[in-house]
Amino acid sequence: MQHSTISGASGRTILIVDDNPVNLSVVVDHLEDIGFEVAVALGGEEALKRAEFLRPDLILLDVMMPGIDGFETCRRLKETPDTGDIPVIFMTALADVSDKVKAFAAGGIDYVSKPFQVEELVARVNTHLALRSARQQLHARNTALQDEIDARRAVEQALVASESRYRRLFETSTDGILLVDCRSRAITDVNPAMGRMLGRLPDELIGRRLIDVPGFEKVNASGTAIDEIRHARYMNYGDWAVVPVGGAPIDVEVIGSFYQDVNSDIIQLNFRDVRERKEAEARIRYLAHHDALTGLPNRTLLADRLGVAIAHARRDGSKVGVLMLDLDHFKTINDSLGHHVGDELLEAVATRLRGCLRDSDTAARLGGDEFVIALSNVAQTMDAETVAEKVLAAIAEPFLVEGRSLHVGTSIGISFFPGDGEDAGALLQAADTAMYSAKESGRAGYKIFCKELSTAAQRWHTLSNDVHGASARGEFALHYQPQIAIESGVLTGVEALLRWHHPTEGLVSPALFIPLLEERGLIVDVGRWVLETACRQCAIWHAEGKPPIRIAVNLSAQQFYRGDIVGTVREALRLAGLDPQWLELELTESLTLDETETTLRIMQELKALGVTLSLDDFGTGWSSLSYLRRFPLDRIKIDRSFVRDLTTHSSTAAIVHSILSLARNLGLDCVAEGVETREQLSHLQRELCSEFQGFLYSEAVPAEDLSNLLRLLRSGGSLVVPGRERLLA
Ligand SMILES: Nc1nc2c(ncn2[C@@H]2O[C@@H]3COP(=O)(O)O[C@H]4[C@@H](O)[C@H](n5cnc6c(=O)[nH]c(N)nc65)O[C@@H]4COP(=O)(O)O[C@H]3[C@H]2O)c(=O)[nH]1
Numbered sequence: 001m002q003h004s005t006i007s008g009a010s011g012r013t014i015l016i017v018d019d020n021p022v023n024l025s026v027v028v029d030h031l032e033d034i035g036f037e038v039a040v041a042l043g044g045e046e047a048l049k050r051a052e053f054l055r056p057d058l059i060l061l062d063v064m065m066p067g068i069d070g071f072e073t074c075r076r077l078k079e080t081p082d083t084g085d086i087p088v089i090f091m092t093a094l095a096d097v098s099d100k101v102k103a104f105a106a107g108g109i110d111y112v113s114k115p116f117q118v119e120e121l122v123a124r125v126n127t128h129l130a131l132r133s134a135r136q137q138l139h140a141r142n143t144a145l146q147d148e149i150d151a152r153r154a155v156e157q158a159l160v161a162s163e164s165r166y167r168r169l170f171e172t173s174t175d176g177i178l179l180v181d182c183r184s185r186a187i188t189d190v191n192p193a194m195g196r197m198l199g200r201l202p203d204e205l206i207g208r209r210l211i212d213v214p215g216f217e218k219v220n221a222s223g224t225a226i227d228e229i230r231h232a233r234y235m236n237y238g239d240w241a242v243v244p245v246g247g248a249p250i251d252v253e254v255i256g257s258f259y260q261d262v263n264s265d266i267i268q269l270n271f272r273d274v275r276e277r278k279e280a281e282a283r284i285r286y287l288a289h290h291d292a293l294t295g296l297p298n299r300t301l302l303a304d305r306l307g308v309a310i311a312h313a314r315r316d317g318s319k320v321g322v323l324m325l326d327l328d329h330f331k332t333i334n335d336s337l338g339h340h341v342g343d344e345l346l347e348a349v350a351t352r353l354r355g356c357l358r359d360s361d362t363a364a365r366l367g368g369d370e371f372v373i374a375l376s377n378v379a380q381t382m383d384a385e386t387v388a389e390k391v392l393a394a395i396a397e398p399f400l401v402e403g404r405s406l407h408v409g410t411s412i413g414i415s416f417f418p419g420d421g422e423d424a425g426a427l428l429q430a431a432d433t434a435m436y437s438a439k440e441s442g443r444a445g446y447k448i449f450c451k452e453l454s455t456a457a458q459r460w461h462t463l464s465n466d467v468h469g470a471s472a473r474g475e476f477a478l479h480y481q482p483q484i485a486i487e488s489g490v491l492t493g494v495e496a497l498l499r500w501h502h503p504t505e506g507l508v509s510p511a512l513f514i515p516l517l518e519e520r521g522l523i524v525d526v527g528r529w530v531l532e533t534a535c536r537q538c539a540i541w542h543a544e545g546k547p548p549i550r551i552a553v554n555l556s557a558q559q560f561y562r563g564d565i566v567g568t569v570r571e572a573l574r575l576a577g578l579d580p581q582w583l584e585l586e587l588t589e590s591l592t593l594d595e596t597e598t599t600l601r602i603m604q605e606l607k608a609l610g611v612t613l614s615l616d617d618f619g620t621g622w623s624s625l626s627y628l629r630r631f632p633l634d635r636i637k638i639d640r641s642f643v644r645d646l647t648t649h650s651s652t653a654a655i656v657h658s659i660l661s662l663a664r665n666l667g668l669d670c671v672a673e674g675v676e677t678r679e680q681l682s683h684l685q686r687e688l689c690s691e692f693q694g695f696l697y698s699e700a701v702p703a704e705d706l707s708n709l710l711r712l713l714r715s716g717g718s719l720v721v722p723g724r725e726r727l728l729a
Helices: 021-033 044-054 070-079 097-105 118-172 192-198 224-232 275-289 299-316 330-337 339-355 381-396 424-440 451-470 510-519 523-544 557-561 565-576 597-609 625-630 640-645 650-666 678-686 703-715 724-728
Strands: 013-017 037-041 058-062 088-092 110-113 176-181 187-190 234-242 250-260 265-273 319-327 362-367 370-378 399-401 404-406 410-417 446-448 476-485 491-502 506-508 550-555 583-587 612-618 635-638 669-672
Touching: 013 021, 013 044, 021 037, 021 118, 037 044, 044 058, 044 070, 058 070, 058 118, 070 088, 070 097, 088 097, 088 118, 110 118, 176 192, 192 265, 224 234, 224 250, 224 265, 250 275, 275 299, 299 319, 299 362, 299 370, 299 410, 299 424, 319 381, 319 424, 330 339, 330 404, 330 557, 339 362, 339 370, 339 381, 339 399, 339 404, 370 381, 381 410, 381 446, 410 424, 424 446, 424 451, 424 510, 451 491, 451 510, 476 523, 476 550, 476 703, 491 510, 491 523, 491 703, 506 510, 510 523, 523 550, 523 557, 523 565, 523 583, 523 703, 550 612, 557 565, 557 597, 565 583, 565 597, 597 612, 625 650, 635 640, 635 650, 640 650, 640 678, 650 669
Parallel strands: 013 037, 013 058, 058 088, 088 110, 410 446, 491 550, 550 583, 583 612, 612 635, 635 669
Antiparallel strands: 176 187, 176 265, 234 250, 250 265, 319 370, 319 410, 362 370, 399 404, 476 491, 491 506
C-alpha cells in the first residue's frame, strides 16, 4: 500500500466508529502513518461519549452497528452543540440509494463505500478537513467582521444618543445659549430660550456677528469678552444685560466657555435671566431693614439713618431730633378686638406718621406699638415740637378699622443731637425716657428730654421691677375717698383707691403704678385683691351701723377682658357677704372703646349680679355719647379736669352743663370728681349735679380714718356732713 502524506494532518484527530475494528486496522495504520491521531469507538453510544470528550476533527462512522446505528449516532452528534459541527463521513457497505440519502439526512457530509480504497478515504478525509478548516476561518472572519460592525454601530448609536441628549439640553434649556465661532465671531447656533430672551427667532440670529445683534449693546461679548474667554477657557460675568425687541433690559448672568470643534474654535455663552433672583435678593435686603407689617424702616435701618444724620449734623452744625411714641390703649384694642384689628391699626398709624414727615425724615417701627421718628437737619428745637404736635393731632383722629371707629392717643418723648446723646442708641434711650415722662404727666402730650428726666426714668425702671413682688410683700393698701350728695350733704359712698407703700419711695401714685401692673399682666390679680378688700371693708362698715354706704371700685380694661370679671365680682361679694347693690364698678372710657357684643354682654352680666356701673373720667379722651345710650350705666363721673376749669373757662362750663343735662335726660346720676373749691361746688349745685368728691371735703384716707369719720357722722345721728352749710354758702 502506498502511503500518501498529507500536510496539515499532524495533530488532527479522527474518530473511527465501527463494531468490527479488525476491518479498520489498515485504515487506522494508514491514517496514523500520515500523521493523524486516530481514536476508535466500537458502537454508537461509545462514539457519542468519545466525540464529546475528544472533540475530533472528523468522524468516520459505520452505519450498521449493534445498539444505536450510525444514522442515529450521527443525528445525536449533530444535535449536541459541542459535536454538531464535526464533519461525519459514513462508511457503508450499503448500496441502497435511500440509505445514502438517510446518511445525508442524518447530518453526514459524505460517505465511502466498503470495502474502500484507503487513498480515496484519505482524499475525502482531507477534503472535508480542508473544507471544515475553510469554513471555520470564514466563520471566524465573519464573526470578527460582525463584531466590528456591531462595535461601529454601538459607537454610532452612542453618538446619536449623545447628540440627541445634547440637542434636548440645548433646545429645552431655560438658559439662553449662543455658540460663537471664534474666528468669524459669527453666531453658529442659538437655542429657543436665547431667541425668546431677545424676542427673535433663532434663525434671525444665526450667521450674524455678535456685535451686529441689536440688544447686545450692553454686552461686551463682541469686544473683549470673546478673547478673554478663549484665553481663560471659562469666564463668569454677573452684570450683563440684554435688551429684547421692544422690551426693557433683562439682567443676565453669563457663563462663557471655550471648546474646540472638529475644525473650529467655539465660544459657548450661557445667559441666565437673574431678574427674579435679584428681586428676591432685594426683597431680603428690604425685609432685613424694614418692618414687615407696616413697611416702615426697622430698628437696624433707623440706627443706620440716625448714624448718617448725626454725622451730617456734626459737619454742618445742624440738629437731629428723635421722637419716640407708643400708642395708648393699644393693648386693650389687641386684647378685645383681636390681633388683626391691632395690625390694621398699626398700618394706619404708620401711614399717618409718614404723612407728617418730610422726605428726608424717617418714621420707623421698633416693634409692638412703638414708633420712632428721626428728623434730620433740624434748625431749632421748635421744628421738632411742631412735628410732635402734628403727630399728636394725626393720631388723635379716630381710626376706622373694620367698620369701627377706634380712638388711640399717643405720648411723645423727644431728644436731640447734640446734647442728649452721641449716638443713635443714646438718643433713643433719651427719647424713651422723655416719652415715659410725657405719659406720667397725662396722656396725649410730648416731653423734651432733659437731664432731670433721667433720674425719673431710673425711678420708673426701679418701680417697674419692684411692682412684681409688691402684692406678695403686702405693700398694697386701699384708701377711701368720700362721695357726698350735693343737695343733702349726706355721705353716700366712697371710692376705693389703691396705694402702694414702696419700701424706699414711700407712697407711690396709682397713676404711676397701675400702668406698670397692666404692662406686666399683674392687674388681674391685684384687681381681684382690691375688689375683695373693698367689699370686705364695706361689709364691716355696714355691720358697724346704718345707714349703709356705697363702695366704688375701679376696673381696668385687662380685668374686664382677660380675667373672669363676673366670677371675680360674684366671689368678692360672696366672701364679704355684701349686698351687690352697694358695690359700684367704675369703668374707664378706654375700656368702653370696644362697643362689641362682648363688652355689652359682660356689662349686662355684671348688672345681673345686682351691682351698679359708672363711667369714669367722663369727658376726657373720646367720650362717645352713644356709650351712654347703649351701655347699662347708672352713673357718670365728670372728670376732674372739667371741674378744675369749671369756674374759669366758660367753654368748660358749657360742656359740663351739656353733660349734666344729657345725663339727667338719660336718667343717669352724676358725680363730679376733684372738687377743690366752694365756687366749683356752688356751680355744680346750680347745675343740679347730684354728687361730688374732692379735696374740698376729703382726700382718700386709710380705712381706719374713714371708720372714725363714719362713727363721728353717725354719732350726730346721720351721715350729713357737719358744716355742709359752710360748704354751700
Ligand atoms: N387734684 C385732685 N385730685 C383729686 C381730688 N379728689 C380726688 N382726686 C384724685 O382723683 C383720682 C380719682 O380717681 P380716678 O379718676 O378713678 O383715677 C384713678 C384710677 O383711674 C386709678 N386707680 C386707683 N386705684 C385703682 C384700682 O384699684 N384699680 C384700678 N384699675 N385703677 C385704680 O388711678 C387713678 C388715680 O388715682 P389717685 O391718684 O388715687 O387719684 C384719685 C384721687 O386721689 C381733688 O380734689 N383734686
